[in-house]
Amino acid sequence: MSVVPSRKNQVPVQEGLFSMPAGPGESARLLGSRCKVCGEAFFPAQAMCANCCTETTEPVVLGTRGKLFSYTNVNHAVPGGYKGKIPFGVGTVDLPEGVRVTTRLTEHDTSKLRKGMEVELVLEPLFEDEQGNELVGFAFKPVR
């Protein structure tokens, strides 16, 4: 998947959160971890299983499609260094590996969102950082 075209240098909001698309027609992927004992998956990746409380996790590349569990939007300037567009959508998405990820949504109009709808991962340019790089985050988009 290609991020919205841009000449700027694109930088992920954090290394190790997601992989960039491997090539044309490929998707970005969220990078998590999974417990070898109980099978619980985590995002972002963790060294420990919060369920078993043991160091039993291995890396897992998470599925790109999931179901929307809950959703809202942000209509107001927020602290923490975010300088991107407002409003934007936020939701929790259940991925096939059993992770419930809190994420941005590409759709902020909540009348177009509903519990259980299918959503897919996309990358989203957010804003330019102090070094002039374009920060890229992840979001989920309703599947039409």
Place this chain on the structure above:
Amino acid sequence: MSVVPSRKNQVPVQEGLFSMPAGPGESARLLGSRCKVCGEAFFPAQAMCANCCTETTEPVVLGTRGKLFSYTNVNHAVPGGYKGKIPFGVGTVDLPEGVRVTTRLTEHDTSKLRKGMEVELVLEPLFEDEQGNELVGFAFKPVR
């Protein structure tokens, strides 16, 4: 006492810490409090006596001369918003009311300072604040 001549609007670092000189030949005065029960004095003024633990204090204008108890200097940029000259002196001064005040000293050369020496209160312009006012603090100066 007149503060070093300046055209800028002079503002104390904090209201209620000290009084400006009442007229020519007059001194600035530190404003403290004193306990009506045990006689302990405090600077800055407090509503409670930290010794008796009771609300028994009344305002007291502190004496302008004291004895140096200990001293040091600052030779390095400091956090907290200070933008004045470096180095500067710092000391603890015992005032006649029995207060031991931590204060700037006009003298930063510690070879010219000694325990027990007599010092007197002066006001000291510090630096220009964001509003363009000249902040004025207090310091003690060795009496020659």
Place this chain on the structure above:
Amino acid sequence: MRDVAIIGVGIHPFGRFAGKEFTEIGQVAVLDALRDAGIPWKEVQAAFCGNMTSGTAAGHRVLARVGMTGIPIVNVENACASGGSALRLATQAVATGLYDVALAFGVEKMPRGFMAMTSYDRWQMLQGMAINPIGMALNTRWHMDTYGTTAIQLAKVSVKSHKNGALNPNAMYRKALSLEEIMNSPMVCDPLRLLMLCAPDEGAAAAIVTTGENARKYTSQPVFVAAAQLGSPLYGTTFGTIAVGGSSGSARMSAPEVSVVTAQKAYEQAGLGPQDLGCVELQDTESGSEIIYYEQLGLCGPGEGGRLLDEGATEINGRIPVNTSGGLIAKGEPVGASSLGQVHELVLQLRGQAGQRQVAGARVGLSHTVGAGGNCSVIILKR
């Protein structure tokens, strides 16, 4: 374990006090509690201070303005549950015989605007996701989807809070608001509107505890700490994603929520149940939370929160009055102090000193706070 009773409570009103240092705000509440208990400061043997934003040695700085007696002072930072955590430590210290008289207080002077929470990871901040109302809106939307809770019910919570707050001299907002005013206020995080949210503010509250036996020396109306519980989230709750910044939740598990577990432990410790409660102060960070916590604290069954509200059961004259103080929605939230602010209200209610907000015949009260990190405090008081 010895019985523990509150012999004095104090408060500095919640609101905005430009130019007033947190040290002065805290001092007012502590002195108020000492006066209320009729106990001199020198008899207090240990102190626990709840605070989130005032920097290092917050409690020491406040208490240096009360008297420097050398006592151990512990500053507790447990987000919204800071004050409850402080009271629990004070209670445990007296119950186990470590001390005979202890002070718990909370003080806060919150920066203005949305809380710039530090409990999120950097990537969450850069994605604009580091504000508390997001998590609460997600919870509330889930509740609406699952149980049919309505936006009107959310607004009604806020109507109740402001009606009660208008009667509370210690609240920040002391004016009743109409349903229309609330429904017309700007949307912050759908379905939560501005007038459904609590605002960060400033304030302090304090409580002095001693043994039940000792309490009689000071007051004819001791209020006993029947339970003081503190919990953190289990892995695998529905809302697990939100409580601890940066970690995902589980779509496969359904562990009980931290408020459910902590309240159950408190009911067990007290030997009491929801049916015994005469007044409740709970964490109404916003309207949705109030309805959800009705259920999680067992005031009604799952999904029945909206109906409990509609029936008027949680009004001051209802069957189980909730947030008679106006709650955080009307009082604002000075984080380190909010839990002890609840305790202040409950003690007044149990003593029959709550004036126009007085509920009839309350013998047992419950304080509930939950916040960043999934910190949850539940305290049960009885007269």
Place this chain on the structure above:
Amino acid sequence: MRDVAIIGVGIHPFGRFAGKEFTEIGQVAVLDALRDAGIPWKEVQAAFCGNMTSGTAAGHRVLARVGMTGIPIVNVENACASGGSALRLATQAVATGLYDVALAFGVEKMPRGFMAMTSYDRWQMLQGMAINPIGMALNTRWHMDTYGTTAIQLAKVSVKSHKNGALNPNAMYRKALSLEEIMNSPMVCDPLRLLMLCAPDEGAAAAIVTTGENARKYTSQPVFVAAAQLGSPLYGTTFGTIAVGGSSGSARMSAPEVSVVTAQKAYEQAGLGPQDLGCVELQDTESGSEIIYYEQLGLCGPGEGGRLLDEGATEINGRIPVNTSGGLIAKGEPVGASSLGQVHELVLQLRGQAGQRQVAGARVGLSHTVGAGGNCSVIILKR
């Protein structure tokens, strides 16, 4: 009261770790302590976290990376004494029967440069007086004036610290320094030079406590918490001006210093005295403090600190080894963790696991920290 023993200690090295979150730093120390104790996380019933600068719910955020088991977690902010305060609470909780197994840990990722202390008033900040070395320099100058302590002695403290630190894989500075290097380093606050001061840094340390009886299940070398005391300053000490930001001291009174009082209480609680100590870790924020605290902890008489140092008594092979770890001068100070870092060193020494730093035959060790607000922790450990 039940006996309480440390069954495991853990550490994340002290230093600078760019790009590493405090959560990861804390996690390493906690996992290390669990491994050392051979105890699964699910058996830990309560946790106390010392932290100053990581924002809200610091302990919760670290422990979410260890396992979310619902236990009560209390974040303690007591400046340099945070870790000691956390261990004291954990010890009290086990001693009084509230819990059987508790964790105390401290974690910090200090901002770079002079600590931007929030424990001063605004007027002190604007006058340039809001840095810790000022207070320490005033104390040290007083000691020089009163007892003839010399600048060379100050430098010798730092020589010893760096010599010991060179042997400690967990120290930030692991290189011996000469007297000349120290005496030629820039003056910060006369008489204190840069290489006599400890630097803020990052790190974590942890200890797991249980009952003495239970301890035998986990280890053949339990280390007992013989005393854990926390104090705040009395009014009227010589250095009263400095301890609590913004308040003046008394020129008329001479109350005992907080370290003197707190140590005395600890000796009483332990039924031990300075003569029993085989190793000591004390608050060497800078060289002057080390000499002053020799005296205040009773390792020698008033004014004899410089001589104790000159005699080599506080070297690793001396009569009463002090800061065998390299102290804060060599390790740096991750404030929330520093006290538990001391405990980590003492436990190694008492178990005979301190490698090249091992002192001969130590049976009793003392940890001492004192900082903002006059927070003072003294812990006595014995094997």
